[in-house]
Every structure is written in C-alpha cells, then in structure tokens.
Amino acid sequence: xxxxxxxxxxxxxxxxxxxxxxxxxxxxxxxxxxxxxxxxxxxxxxxxxxxxxxxxxxxxxxxxxxxxxxxxxxxxxxxxxxxxxxxxxxxxxxxxxxxxxxxxxxxxxxxxxxxxxxxxxxxxxxxxxxxxxxxxxxxxxxxxxxxxxxxxxxxxxxxxxxxxxxxxxxxxxxxxxxxxxxxxxxxxxxxxxxxxxxxxxxxxxxxxxxxxxxxxxxxxxxxxxxxxxxxxxxxxxxxxxxxxxxxxxxxxxxxxxxxxxxxxxxxxxxxxxxxxxxxxxxxxxxxxxxxx
Numbered sequence: 001x002x003x004x005x006x007x008x009x010x011x012x013x014x015x016x017x018x019x020x021x022x023x024x025x026x027x028x029x030x031x032x033x034x035x036x037x038x039x040x041x042x043x044x045x046x047x048x049x050x051x052x053x054x055x056x057x058x059x060x061x062x063x064x065x066x067x068x069x070x071x072x073x074x075x076x077x078x079x080x081x082x083x084x085x086x087x088x089x090x091x092x093x094x095x096x097x098x099x100x101x102x103x104x105x106x107x108x109x110x111x112x113x114x115x116x117x118x119x120x121x122x123x124x125x126x127x128x129x130x131x132x133x134x135x136x137x138x139x140x141x142x143x144x145x146x147x148x149x150x151x152x153x154x155x156x157x158x159x160x161x162x163x164x165x166x167x168x169x170x171x172x173x174x175x176x177x178x179x180x181x182x183x184x185x186x187x188x189x190x191x192x193x194x195x196x197x198x199x200x201x202x203x204x205x206x207x208x209x210x211x212x213x214x215x216x217x218x219x220x221x222x223x224x225x226x227x228x229x230x231x232x233x234x235x236x237x238x239x240x241x242x243x244x245x246x247x248x249x250x251x252x253x254x255x256x257x258x259x260x261x262x263x264x265x266x267x268x269x270x271x272x273x274x275x276x277x278x279x280x281x282x283x284x285x286x287x288x289x290x291x292x
Contacts, residue, residue, distance in 0.1 A: 034271075041264035049258035059265035068250065069266075073273070076246045079161070079236065080229045083168040087225050088218065090169070091176030095217075096210065099184040100192070112181060119174050127167045127235055134158035134166070159241030167239045168229055175228070176221035183217025184210065215285040222281050230274050 041059055044052035063069055094115065102108040118126060133139045134157040141153040156162055187210065195205050211218075233248035247270050254263035 037264045037267055040261055041268045043261050043264075045259060045261045047258075049260065051260060059261045060269070062262060063265050063269060069247075072245055072247045072250050075244055076230060076248075079164055079168065079246065080226055082165045083172060083229050084222060084225050086165070086169045087173045087176040088222070090173050091180055091221060092214075092218070094173075094177050095181040095184050095214075096206075098181060099187070100189075100210075112177075115177060116174060123171055124234075126171060127238065130163065130167055130170070130239070131158060134163055159239070159243060161240065161244055163239040164236050164244060167235050168232075171235070172225050172228060175224035179220035179224075180214055180217035183214040187213050219281050219285045223278055226277055226281070227274060230270065230277070 040051060042055050042057070044054055044056055044058070046052055098108045098112055102111060131138070135141070136153040136155060136158070138158070140157060141150075144150045145153065191209060192205060195209060200208070231248060233246045233252055236244050236246045237249065247266065251263035251266035251270075254260070254266065
C-alpha cells in the first residue's frame, strides 16, 4: 500500500489547525460540563450536598415516577407551543412586510434594525416593564375601565399564564424575525413577479413560494425560541407570580436544597427532550442545503 503524499498529510494537518480554536472552546466550556452533569446524575447523595460515587438509576426513577414531573413538562410544553405560535406569526409577517412591501432596501434594513432597538436593553427590564401595563391598576385596565369596556379590572392580565406568554413573545420575537428575514431576502423578486404575471393570488404566492423558500429561516427561528423557552424558569416565576412553574424550576429547587444528583438527572432528561424537539424541527428541512 502506497503511503499518502506529503501534500495530503499537510492538508489534513491544516484542517485540524483550522478547527482547533473551536475545539479548544467547545471541549472545556460545552462538552466537559455536560459530561460532569451526566456523571452526577448516576451518583447518590449523602443529603448534605455531597455526592456518593457509584452507579445508580434511583435519580431517574425518582424523577420519572413523580407526578409533578409530568405536570411541569406539560406546563413547559404549553408555554413553548404558545410562544412558538405567536412569535412565528408575528415574526413571519414582519419579515414578509420588510422584504416584499418596503421597496427601498435601505429603508427595509433601517426598519429591521429598528425592530432590534428594544432588545438592546436587559431581558429582565423588558419583562418587568409589562407589570405596570398588565397590573390591576395598570394602563390596559385603566383604558378599558375608562372606555366602559369592563366594569372591574381584569386580574388575568398579570401573574398568570397569559402574562408569561406575553413576556416570552416580547422577548423572543426578534429570534424569529432575524432568520426569516434573512431567508426571505434571498428569494428572487423576479420569481414573485412571474407568479403575479401568471395570475397567482397573494395567498398562492405566500403558500407556494414564500413559505417553502423561507423554511430554513422558520426552522432556525423555531429552534431558537423552543430552546430558550424550554431552558428558562425566571420569566415563568416572575410573570406568573409563583402560580406556575417549569421543568427548570424543579431542578433549580433541587439545587437550592443541595440535591445535585436529582437535579442532574432532571437536566439530562430535559436535554434529551429538547434534542428530540430540535431533531423533529430539523427533519422538516435540510438547513445546510437550504442555506447553500
């Protein structure tokens, strides 16, 4: 068998050198923590914050056999689905307007950047800013009372599941707008003009051309939104007033009482569920092929 030419060896070495900075970042800051959490999920606990080395499935059995686990997953998935639907609708039509209805490209980019201005501030500030609007004595209730639409303040607006969804939609819509805008911006406008000349309606153009060609942006935006909502607990805790909880809230409480193995098992299960959801999204579109 002939040895590989020196040029091939140098090419392989050069390729490894190109990816070495990424590996140097991913291994200590991404892969190593995941492996530590995975290992801790199979350890026992001494009840005082210490880990007992050894292999046990008791942590997973405890989490999976808890009725609270199913309840928390259902609540988390409910928030995820509702947030995804509203961010997708708002993000899609905002991107559609900017790409196809704003004729001046410079103006479209300027309006797109304008959409990002509220996101220059902290997520916490933007979330808390809804409290004066949604409260019993807030602006929305004041307007509805003054116009006679309601006779007493609506309590469902704040410290409820509705408030949680509103906060999530406000925070995450930009993560849907950006990839969809980028995907739509690559659509050849001459294709739309040809469809119009052929007698296609706006709905047909939207359904048969725009949506299929913006699938990569929809998929990427969906992954961003789903991942963030599934991994968050602070918005649920604050905006629900403690009336609702999420999966992350459960192992956050476990960490608070030093039950690290149980928290690690919950984190591993949540990661698997999230991976399954992301895989399901990716099965609808080959993002690499679409982007290429």
